[in-house]
Amino acid sequence: MTSRCALLTGFQPYAGRGINPAYEVMRALDGKRIAGVSIVGRTLPVSYAALRERIAGLLDEWDPIVVLSLGLWPGEPAIRLERLAANLADFEIADNDGRILADELLTPDGAVSLAATLPLRKIEHAMLAEGIPARLSGTAGGFLCNACLYHFLHAAASRPVPPPSGFLHLPYLPAQVAELMAETRREGRLELHQRADLASMDLGLAVRAAEIALAISLRAVLRG
Amino acid sequence: MTSRCALLTGFQPYAGRGINPAYEVMRALDGKRIAGVSIVGRTLPVSYAALRERIAGLLDEWDPIVVLSLGLWPGEPAIRLERLAANLADFEIADNDGRILADELLTPDGAVSLAATLPLRKIEHAMLAEGIPARLSGTAGGFLCNACLYHFLHAAASRPVPPPSGFLHLPYLPAQVAELMAETRREGRLELHQRADLASMDLGLAVRAAEIALAISLRAVLRG
Amino acid sequence: MTSRCALLTGFQPYAGRGINPAYEVMRALDGKRIAGVSIVGRTLPVSYAALRERIAGLLDEWDPIVVLSLGLWPGEPAIRLERLAANLADFEIADNDGRILADELLTPDGAVSLAATLPLRKIEHAMLAEGIPARLSGTAGGFLCNACLYHFLHAAASRPVPPPSGFLHLPYLPAQVAELMAETRREGRLELHQRADLASMDLGLAVRAAEIALAISLRAVLRG
């Protein structure tokens, strides 16, 4: 079993942003070993049309013992550990194909929600103990991050040994907020009066958060 | 003295918004009597070029015993009672003439800041006692609301009996937020993840806040 | 069928707050007729121990054709129309019995989530069209509001004709925020620097929101 791996996914940039912390964190950990297990980092497309098949393909190709997916939640000040994926596609903005879905089911015959199968509370405690702002969250939204978690949990459930799977939403990187602030001033088209939604987290801290999530999840599987 | 009045100003709509709560509140109180004094409601232009002269003209025309000006602070959840006006024009967005000023003085030889001369703490207490969210604020921003207060205080100081003058920033009206939310969904161009900046206050409550401010200010002058 | 009613529930005050907008809105509509149907307003206890039985009792007693429940979401600037109830009790604060539950299931053998069965999108559109800030929400939290919706949906599902059921989270009333601001200043124990979480909504607007939700839900049932 030493050849088994953990799959770590990160989304491409989207919504006109040049970078995505999810992609950066995934790249930082790709090829590393955590708890003696190889981390396979892969990019997910911000495309409703392509996402489900890509996820099925990754599970088939790598047969991972743990799956951790990463995405961006603009404005969030802490790591969000998503408890639930809803059977819902309801986009506030277009995906990278220009597509906006409203109030649709991801899987017509699927459950209303699926619960993430990583040891989330234990991961949260470990993050907080290391000084990383983190919290459990009751919604992964209605965009592709939620769809990603739903598809992984749904596909995992039909495998011989379903790999524990979960999703972390990451804050902006500081440089993204700096660019947003510079752009806002340059273009004079938006007031940032209250300055909410400008929280960020250093890349190093976000990478460490993902490492903690993978380490705890892998140890639980290996011990199990 | 029965012919003396209180001047209440409200800005026009700006930034592409169809309405401005400051204008609506001003209109609701124009012509009313408060503490036995007539309220003269007048509109101010969202124009850097025209604002100062308009203010000087209103003081000359009406010779008010109190001046209260109103503006919008998008996203604010409470009435802001501005303590200070800064000698600064620094715009995040264009005024209605399409003009953006950056880091300029309003009055080259003027003081760094001027302090509002209404009994702000007493007004705040009265608002809170009536159940109206309110707070004293240390900055009126860098746009025309701040300029309005600075120009009024500056011009008032050179009159024989300077009328006590102040400024209230008002939250959005609920209908403005509803329109913003509907538009955001319709156009799919902005994520409202954290939903900050969507606070609002009912028109009736904002009108009552302005009445309280006028009543307390007028009684202080009449008693004085 | 003229004897059938709609059940409208509102929670008691909790967390040391003297009032709860949910209770006030429920009281304002109790006994009214909407779409020709009587509104039966009832109070729910902020008690994990008592909630489920109370809900079962109300369904048995009234056999409503629609159920709408109301609760408070502190700091929320808009009406939240809850899409989902999670099979989860995870409290940030104690209920009125002093009890805090962490990461527990509401119903060991229940589904991960249940979906609200009111026409939420139609209700949201009607609220926004009337100028009431409103949005669909993907999580009702982990406290008794979520438990309320879960228990109603679960119990409703086993009735001969399951009544469409849903939940609205309401913002603070303005007077609650005013009291919070006065108290904070009085006691000097908390900084309100950013002043988030101080949004509020007028009682009249919240009552109108509940009326809209009931009217649209009832018409859908009566037409069905």
Next chain:
Amino acid sequence: MTSRCALLTGFQPYAGRGINPAYEVMRALDGKRIAGVSIVGRTLPVSYAALRERIAGLLDEWDPIVVLSLGLWPGEPAIRLERLAANLADFEIADNDGRILADELLTPDGAVSLAATLPLRKIEHAMLAEGIPARLSGTAGGFLCNACLYHFLHAAASRPVPPPSGFLHLPYLPAQVAELMAETRREGRLELHQRADLASMDLGLAVRAAEIALAISLRAVLRG
């Protein structure tokens, strides 16, 4: 002139918090050389009674060519470059002597406000260009951070060559927010529904921000 220094101050912890990022950043740069000038880092007491004298003493002792002071603004997501210090002491919380001042002047005969004398816009641009969230701010609040800037500017003005002086407000450190989140959950006494005020900034980034402010300010003085 090679013996001249820049003075960098950081406040002690306060309000029951165990650490203060202002102190940490000050300590990280104490003794360093920036633009060829020695940085003298010193602690300021969170004491209204002691602050003014301490500031006068530091100016006399070190005769600095630039003064930069640092403080914490809980919940702020970006570096705040304070434009103005107001002649005001109005505390939301007690200082470390247990003292709360309300609506008092810092200096009875002083100006309403004093303007910071560092090249703030240039510093902001440099921070944003390096990916550090930063903005100019119109108010330093009413607590000791504001008093610190006012006292420094006031005292500096009476020196033969007034040293350019300014103030940066820093966000929480991530570990402070993590501790706040853990504590909130442990004690169950506060809902963190909206999760505003939980923004933070990595120590390394905050240190770099202070370095940038010092470097640009010192170069402006040395070139002058």
